[in-house]
Amino acid sequence: MRRLVNAGTRLLASVSRLVQTRISMAFVKVAKLADLPPGQVMEATVDGRYFAVCNTGSEITCLDGECACTGGPLSQGTLRDGLVICPWHGWRYDCKTGVCAYDADMRQAMFPVKVEDGEIWIDASQPLEVVR
Numbered sequence: 838m839r840r841l842v843n844a845g846t847r848l849l850a851s852v853s854r855l856v857q858t859r860i861s862m863a864f865v866k867v868a869k870l871a872d873l874p875p876g877q878v879m880e881a882t883v884d885g886r887y888f889a890v891c892n893t894g895s896e897i898t899c900l901d902g903e904c905a906c907t908g909g910p911l912s913q914g915t916l917r918d919g920l921v922i923c924p925w926h927g928w929r930y931d932c933k934t935g936v937c938a939y940d941a942d943m944r945q946a947m948f949p950v951k952v953e954d955g956e957i958w959i960d961a962s963q964p965l966e967v968v969r
């Protein structure tokens with residue numbers, strides 16, 4: 838019985854390490870914080886997908902980089918009053934929620950961001966759930 842308990846404990850520890858490794862591997866370093874001044878948006882590419890990484894001045898956020906309109910490059914837009922503005926037709930998205938300023942039912946997917954040691958990391962594996 839004791840052997841069985843020990844084997845179960847080892848198995849749980851292995852699973853826990855795997856889960857922790859998977860979680861930490863999901864984040865990918867995309868830029869140095871110093872390269873993204875407040876009020877700027879920049880492009881990040883992860884696994885061939887484009888993202889718009891925004892520095893609102895109070896936080897770093899990450900939106901799907903392809904505009905919901907017709908796929909314009911949000912990362913090449915501008916940031917104003919907490920909204921990222923698409924360079925193609927001017928659609929605006931809230932940097933913190935991804936919600937379109939013209940149609941609240943439209944939303945760019947948002948992705949987790951962390952800043953560690955002056956570097957920006959994003960997790961492109963799964964969009965954030967945004968509560969409205």
Ligand code: FES
Pocket residue numbers: 904905906907908909910923924925926927928
């Ligand atoms: S492609 Fe972005 S506003 Fe049209």
